[in-house]
Amino acid sequence: MKKKMKKILNSFVITTLFLSGVPCWGQSKPSQKLSSVELQWEDSPGAFMYEVEIYNSKSKLLKSFVSKSSLFKFKSTSGKIKIRGRVLDAYGKKGLWSSLIETEVPPDDLKFPDAQENPPPIQASTHSKTLKGKVNLNWPEGVQARRYFVKIYDANNSVIKEKETRNLAENFELDPGTYRYSVTPIGNDKVLGKETFAPQRVQIGAAQLPLAKFEVIQTQNRLQIKMPRKSDVEIFGELEYAYHLSETWTPVFKYDPFTEPFWTPEGSLKPGRYRVGFWLHKAGWEDSVKFNHEFVIKPTEKEIIDTETITVEK
Amino acid sequence: MKKIWLVILFTVWGNAALSAPDDGLLYDKLTDPRFCDTADEFRNSYLFLIKQSDLGFTEPQAVKGAIKIAKNCTGAFDRFSQVFRVLQKSGVDIKKTFDVALEYSSFDSERARNFYVLFQRLFLENYLDIDFTTAYRISHELSKDYKGDPAKLRDDFVKIVKYCTDDKEFGLGKKLCMELALKLTKYTELYPKGLYQDFQSFMTYIQTNKRLGFSLKEALNLAVRVLSKGPKAPRNFKKTIDFALDKGDKLNLPELQAFQLALIISDHSFDPTKKAPEPEKPVIATVDEKKDEKNLK
Numbered sequence: 001m002k003k004k005m006k007k008i009l010n011s012f013v014i015t016t017l018f019l020s021g022v023p024c025w026g027q028s029k030p031s032q033k034l035s036s037v038e039l040q041w042e043d044s045p046g047a048f049m050y051e052v053e054i055y056n057s058k059s060k061l062l063k064s065f066v067s068k069s070s071l072f073k074f075k076s077t078s079g080k081i082k083i084r085g086r087v088l089d090a091y092g093k094k095g096l097w098s099s100l101i102e103t104e105v106p107p108d109d110l111k112f113p114d115a116q117e118n119p120p121p122i123q124a125s126t127h128s129k130t131l132k133g134k135v136n137l138n139w140p141e142g143v144q145a146r147r148y149f150v151k152i153y154d155a156n157n158s159v160i161k162e163k164e165t166r167n168l169a170e171n172f173e174l175d176p177g178t179y180r181y182s183v184t185p186i187g188n189d190k191v192l193g194k195e196t197f198a199p200q201r202v203q204i205g206a207a208q209l210p211l212a213k214f215e216v217i218q219t220q221n222r223l224q225i226k227m228p229r230k231s232d233v234e235i236f237g238e239l240e241y242a243y244h245l246s247e248t249w250t251p252v253f254k255y256d257p258f259t260e261p262f263w264t265p266e267g268s269l270k271p272g273r274y275r276v277g278f279w280l281h282k283a284g285w286e287d288s289v290k291f292n293h294e295f296v297i298k299p300t301e302k303e304i305i306d307t308e309t310i311t312v313e314k
Numbered sequence: 315m316k317k318i319w320l321v322i323l324f325t326v327w328g329n330a331a332l333s334a335p336d337d338g339l340l341y342d343k344l345t346d347p348r349f350c351d352t353a354d355e356f357r358n359s360y361l362f363l364i365k366q367s368d369l370g371f372t373e374p375q376a377v378k379g380a381i382k383i384a385k386n387c388t389g390a391f392d393r394f395s396q397v398f399r400v401l402q403k404s405g406v407d408i409k410k411t412f413d414v415a416l417e418y419s420s421f422d423s424e425r426a427r428n429f430y431v432l433f434q435r436l437f438l439e440n441y442l443d444i445d446f447t448t449a450y451r452i453s454h455e456l457s458k459d460y461k462g463d464p465a466k467l468r469d470d471f472v473k474i475v476k477y478c479t480d481d482k483e484f485g486l487g488k489k490l491c492m493e494l495a496l497k498l499t500k501y502t503e504l505y506p507k508g509l510y511q512d513f514q515s516f517m518t519y520i521q522t523n524k525r526l527g528f529s530l531k532e533a534l535n536l537a538v539r540v541l542s543k544g545p546k547a548p549r550n551f552k553k554t555i556d557f558a559l560d561k562g563d564k565l566n567l568p569e570l571q572a573f574q575l576a577l578i579i580s581d582h583s584f585d586p587t588k589k590a591p592e593p594e595k596p597v598i599a600t601v602d603e604k605k606d607e608k609n610l611k
Contacts (some may be wrong), residue, residue, distance in 0.1 A: 245450075246402065299403045300438070
């Protein structure tokens with residue numbers, strides 16, 4: 001990752017190049033490594049050497065050096081710095097100091113570990129009471145980063161949460177959905193680094209409604225299913241049919257929602273296998289698992305005998 | 315010219331008089347099972363299959379299906395349609411229904427009838443009301459897989475179930491009655507006319523014999539054990555009981571000992587080491603043959 005800054009200093013151009021440090025996961029101790037800086041002075045005719053002084057934001061001299069080349073490389077802490085320079089000719093005669101130019105050395109870019117093409121998401125389920133899912137998000141240590149600014153983006157790319165922290169991990173409570181998160185390192189003097197997105201997505205699954213009790217009441221000639229009494233949930237259901245000796249179920253009725261206190265099979269169902277299923281539904285929740293009950297509708301003897309009389313003439 | 319027309323007319327009339335309008339009047343009624351009325355079987359099968367909309371047969375498919383049925387000789391369509399209807403009406407997968415019915419069309423008519431009757435007795439709510447899978451399995455066991463006389467077995471099964479579930483008789487639960495019928499019909503083949511009559515009279519004997527004092531469950535278990543030893547076992551049991559309890563003949567055993575003795579004696583009523591006699595020629599066939607002979611005369 002390279003970042004160039006150009007500043008005109010009298011007739012000189014200073015270019016700073018910040019080189020990334022080696023990321024180090026799981027450490028909360030601030031990095032002692034320095035950001036790499038490159039300075040490019042515009043060549044000046046007659047210039048034999050260059051002398052440079054670098055100060056911090058409190059005007060304390062941080063570094064002073066002399067170079068034969070107009071391109072200098074040095075290490076620096078992050079933050080706001082002031083730079084001045086002058087040329088020396090072949091006889092050692094010094095030119096005038098330039099005025100102090102203020103610039104910023106940001107902390108190095110964060111480097112998440114090399115990700116696979118589709119890394120598995122960070123997953124969590126919502127709690128049945130809070131309806132939020134708790135996730136712990138972390139990131140690698142940034143060179144010259146003193147703090148980190150974490151942003152969480154929703155599926156529409158809108159920031160829905162942000163937090164500044166000294167740590168390399170933070171807990172977040174999120175609604176059900178899919179998210180991405182980014183981390184921006186903050187250096188000295190609150191100089192911001194580059195925002196870097198974590199390769200992994202965050203997935204918060206909705207909390208599943210617990211299945212309430214559906215009571216099956218089977219009398220000699222009648223099947224009833226008593227619905228659970230829950231005022232804040234809706235009951236959805238479906239009735240399916242399958243032939244005997246077949247496992248292909250086809251829908252017969254949908255109940256969306258079912259509002260009666262009892263369910264009984266509809267009259268005039270044709271003989272065969274039936275499966276009635278009910279589940280609970282509530283906005284913001286994942287539907288409960290399905291309660292299923294299978295039953296069989298049998299023909300009467302008369303129905304079979306009636307069909308027996310439908311014979312083809314001989 | 316008129317003469318020529320007359321000659322032609324007489325010739326035509328003469329030919330018509332020679333051809334038989336009904337083959338049956340001229341030829342022997344064929345009872346040989348090798349000769350099949352395949353045209354009727356094919357026609358009826360085709361007309362039936364093409365009407366089954368849920369089967370979804372095209373005309374060539376119906377022809378192909380009808381040929382398969384007709385191939386199974388005289389009565390194939392009746393056998394096919396019985397099994398097809400009972401399964402179709404019960405909600406069985408239509409392709410499976412066709413396959414099973416086709417299979418039954420190749421068996422003798424009594425086997426198809428067994429499936430048709432016994433499946434209803436087992437499955438329908440007003441009879442034994444058991445689950446489909448069990449009813450289907452047992453129906454096959456008692457029809458296509460049955461080694462003995464299917465008609466005799468069917469008769470026994472139906473009568474035992476009726477007797478057992480009848481409130482005036484035992485009024486037992488449906489499951490118990492099914493188990494009883496299955497247990498007893500295992501021995502149907504030992505009885506030339508089926509075992510139902512022997513079962514009924516033996517039950518009456520045990521229940522009316524106050525000295526034995528069996529509960530219904532005990533009486534049924536005893537009946538199964540005794541009847542399993544063949545048609546002579548019930549008589550041997552009764553005779554031994556009468557003999558053992560008879561005060562005049564000195565044996566004069568207490569009831570329990572008399573019962574145990576009668577069991578031992580009746581258990582010996584069947585000797586499995588001996589070979590069964592060859593089955594007799596069916597009486598009905600003989601009568602038919604005699605009728606045919608009269609017709610010819």
